[in-house]
Amino acid sequence: MLWLKAxxxxxxxxxxxxxxxxxxxxxxxxxxxTRSQYHRARVMTRFTFAMLASPAAVIAIISGTGLVFARMVQGEWLIWKLLLVALMVCFHLYCGSQVVRLGHRIGLVSPARLTAQIAVPVMLMSAVFWLALAKPAGIFSPA
Incomplete structure (x- = not known):
């Protein structure tokens, strides 16, 4: 079980x-x-997405699912955590669409859009980590 958690x-x-x-x-x-600089950025982006991000996402989701079933985890916090993980998957897919668009030199990112693209995963990750570590009971239950 420890190896699965790791x-x-x-x-x-x-x-x-x-x-x-x-x-x-x-x-x-x-x-x-230059064309060379663009090609280098393109290769780095594709490698990061296809060879690092996507396999890591699949492994994280599969191992997380295994942990849920192995430990018989339940609770309202888990539902919210899974919802946030689903939103992280949506952001991951958005990044994939950006990788494809940038291959055709369309949709170049503005600095303002970059701020939003960094803020979204930071908020999602923070919330997921908080839910996983705190496991709060009755997050949105009436007081």
């Missing part, structure tokens, strides 16, 4: 790190002035 934790760290790193890579495309 696998989940490590894969989650990699996934979260890449979700924070990808918006910065998107900004590199905007600042590329």
């Amino acid at each position: 696998l989940h934790f490590i894969s989650l760290l990699v996934w979260c790190a890449t979700l924070l790193y990808l918006p910065g890579l998107f900004l590199l495309h905007r600042h590329a002035q």
Whole structure:
């Protein structure tokens, strides 16, 4: 069971790190002035998404599901955590669509949009970690 928890934790760290790193890579495309610089940014972005973020996301979700069933976890906090993880998956898919769009040199990221792209995963990750560590009872129950 400890190995499953370690696998989940490590894969989650990699996934979260890449979700924070990808918006910065998107900004590199905007600042590329030569074809070579753009190609380098493109390769870095595709590698980060396809070889790091996506496998880490799959492993984190599978190992997390395994932990839920192995430990028979339940509670209202788990429902909210799973909802937030689903939103992280949506952001991950959004990043994938950006990777594709940047391959065609459309949808270059503005600095204002970059701020939003960093704020969204930070808020989601913070909430997921809080729910996982605090396991609050009755989060949205009437007092």
